[in-house]
Amino acid sequence: MYGLVNKAIKDLVVENHGQEKWQEICTAVGFEESDFISMSPYPDKLTYDLVGAASKILKTDANAILEAFGEYWILYTAEQGYGDLLDLSGASFTEFLGNLDMLHLRINNMMPELKAPLFSTQNETKNSVELLYKSHRKGLVPMLIGLIKGLGKRFDMVVQIEELPSAESSEKGLVFKITW
Ligand code: HEM
Known part of the structure; x- marks a missing residue:
């Protein structure tokens, strides 16, 4: 998926849980770059892995994260x-x-x-x-x-x-x- 999606996941996590938790998630999925490029496509696996790692690290059901993300997307895209x-x-x-x-x-x-x-x-x-x-x-x-x-x-x-x-x-x- 395009980097815009991964960036929105990052923003949602950082807003609610802070930068440190986001770093843990990136480390867990092996993402080493400092950020995503909105207009570049990334493998779908990265997006699914980010949600999976967020679920484990934030101790939140993956479906609940996806639903919160969907709701956030409407506000996020309006700002972007x-x-x-x-x-x-x-x-x-x-x-x-x-x-x-x-x-x-x-x-x-x-x-x-x-x-x-x-x-x-x-x-x-x-x-x-x-x-x-x-x-x-x-x-x-x-x-x-x-x-x-x-x-x-x-x-x-x-x-x-x-x-x-x-x-x-x-x-x-x-x-x-x-x-x-
Ligand atoms: C300006 C607002 C929006 C933008 C910029 C946008 C853009 C995108 C992008 C970049 C993806 C990832 C797909 C990919 O990279 O191949 C996506 C997926 C998706 N979008 Fe939108 N979208 C917008 C609004 C909406 C709205 C309002 C809905 C529905 C109410 C929606 C429904 C979805 C769904 C369900 C997916 C998941 C992908 C899938 O099912 O395969 N989007 N969109």
Whole structure:
């Protein structure tokens, strides 16, 4: 994943637990550089290893870290120069969800090796919508849940998210019902 993701993990850890804990995590995964380069791609394994090491060292469930990270990402990207893009991606929560592929496509122009997930929305009602999520990666559902909660907060909404049953090998991906 692009360095921007690893940098956000670093920021989240340093903000909540301090620089020393972050150093321990870097040592545990064998990352010896002083920082990540936002616009450079890094192996996915590094990102998963950072979350795994953070989980052990901070004694926090890895899924809880991923969810907190997802929520943080909405604030972090706004501060890192993507605020206008976020503003343009939707004037309402549901409009924003419907524009997620467009958002990642714009990012893709700047980050050519981006492997963004695919999204679409369906069955919208006045207090719910279903989001289809298709990823190239495994294990990132807790991050998605954090992202959706963070996005809800951006629109002053408290959202509940429930994964709907779908076939294991479903071509369409996973379906989440979001209610507010
Ligand atoms: C301006 C804001 C955003 C930027 C700059 C951004 C950029 C990125 C980047 C760099 C990655 C890593 C993928 C890679 O390096 O190959 C990523 C992954 C991801 N993004 Fe976004 N994103 C943004 C907003 C969002 C929002 C609002 C959502 C959903 C609510 C979202 C959902 C995801 C998910 C779930 C992944 C995990 C990767 C996967 O499932 O394979 N992103 N995004």
